[in-house]
Amino acid sequence: MSDTIAIAPLPHYYAAIRMDPVAMAKDLGLDDEAIAEAEALAERTKKYLVYMFQLAELPLPTSRWVRYDIKPIGSTLRPADESRGITSDMVIPIADNTRYTGERPPVRPTPSFPFHNCYHWIKNDTTVRVRVHKGGVDHAGATRLSLEEDHALNKGFRTDYKRIREFRRQKRHAAALVPPATAADSSAHTASVDAPVPSGPSDDLDLLRLEATYRRMAEESGVTTSSPPSSDAASSARFSQASGSSASSSDSEGSSSLSSSVPSIDSLASEDLFGWDPDPANGVIPLVDAWLDIENQFEEEAIPSPMDLEEEARAIKSIIQRGVARRMSAEKEQAAAAAAAVESAQGALPPESSAASARPRGGELSGDGHHRQSPPGIVGRFRSVLIPFLRPLLRNKYSS
Structure with a gap:
């Protein structure tokens, strides 16, 4: 293998990526409806210019993909986000940027960057799975930042991060000065804005079932690891x-x-x-293809916004949400039908047979008469990633 070829793109290189929603749906074993939705999404997915910041896992020759932390590149100033204290000037230009009128020094890639209108945005990073192709990735002539320039990039945002921290401090201070709302005011506000998600047993049970269904699908389909x-x-x-x-x-x-x-x-x-540890959340991390010859992948005036990439990621997550919910509903219906069939069969048996069949079978109960404990629950990272992504289903169910 040539010295310029690696299993996957190396850190600090610029690349073009495009998501493959159809492969994501098929890898999880979703139904035909989900695959059809993914195919419709694939027709409008775009290539995005990104900076390959750092590896989230060490690639192996047998890896199907590599998790990567990336920073999408914008061809405009960053859209302001007042709720987070982010302003449009929080960018670092990429030399030679002929449209930047600010005073910040640009980062200087090697070789020269092929476009003249690009910026690094602050707080603009995400994780993707970069698909590994046979033959590897050739880095010869690819555009990258040296270690010194990568350090300059991070250093260039220090003042902005201080501004954001100060904004948050002032925001907390202002919130502390506001008197707490009474219970009546709080309930009236909640009723007028949005119907709350029920917090009773049914809500918790459905959420656990959704988690269990997704986890089983991820494990059965083998997406918990890149092996x-x-x-x-x-x-x-x-x-x-x-x-x-x-x-x-x-x-x-x-x-x-x-x-x-x-x-x-x-x-x-x-x-x-x-x-390398198994992680069921892999299934909802965008699976992408990557190219390092960025000069051949874009026209300067048609580089998509990083905001569009966020929208595509939300779209595939919604497709997965609906597919998991349909699987869970189908399994509940099958379980109900099976229980009804058993109940019907037991009703047709003589009393002695019914009593015998009602006794606990070996393995159902422990020796002390209590149900055995289930294996340890879902790991913290899986729960923290999946609960926000599954909860909208419950909100839609109870508010309809």
Whole structure:
């Protein structure tokens, strides 16, 4: 393999990316309706100019994709966001930008940037999965920032971050001066603005079912890791084995002062340093193709806005939401039909047979008569990512 070819784009390079919503829907095993919606979305997806900031996982030769933290590039000043204290001047131009009239020094890529109207925007980053192609990615002649220029980019936003922090401080101070609303005022305001999402058992149960349905779909389809699906189980077994053997390892080396001060390989692996731990949230992270020959991918006057990329990401998430909800509804109907069939069959049996069939079978209850505990729940990162993405379904259900 040539010295200029790598498995995936390297950090600090500029690239063109385009999302593949159809592959995302198919990878999760969504129904035909979801795939049709994804195909309609694919017809209007665009290529976006981005800065490959940093790897979120270490790529392997067998990886299907690589998670990447990216910074989309704008061809205009950043739209102001008053609620977050962001103003339109919070940008760093990319040399040679002939339209920038401010005083900030630009970053200078190598070789020269092929466009003359581009900017880095503050607080404009997202995570994608970059698909790995056979043959790798050739970096010869590709546009990048040196380490010095990447540092200059981050340093150039320091003043802006101070302004944003000061804005937030003043906002908190102003909120503290406002007297708390009475219960009556609060309920009247809530009723007039929006119907609240019910917080009763039904709400919680439906949310847990949605989580469980999505998690099962992600695990069954093999999108929890970038490894090929056939190796997911083996990978999980290796991690479990390493975790289980760490205690005995440390015991055998307890007499060594060096082993007590230097982290073991097993302890480092438990921190997911390489980003290889299974994560069901992968299924909703945009899957994209990437090209490094940006000069051949865009016309200067037609570089899309990063805001359009955000909209595309929201669109595929909505498609996945609806697909998961339909799967959950279908499974609930199947379970209800099966329960009805069992009840009907039990009703036709003699009383002795019905009583016998009602006894707990082996494995259903523990020896003390209590139901066995379920395995540990969904990991924190999965729950924090998936709950905001699933909750709109509940809101739509209860407000309709």
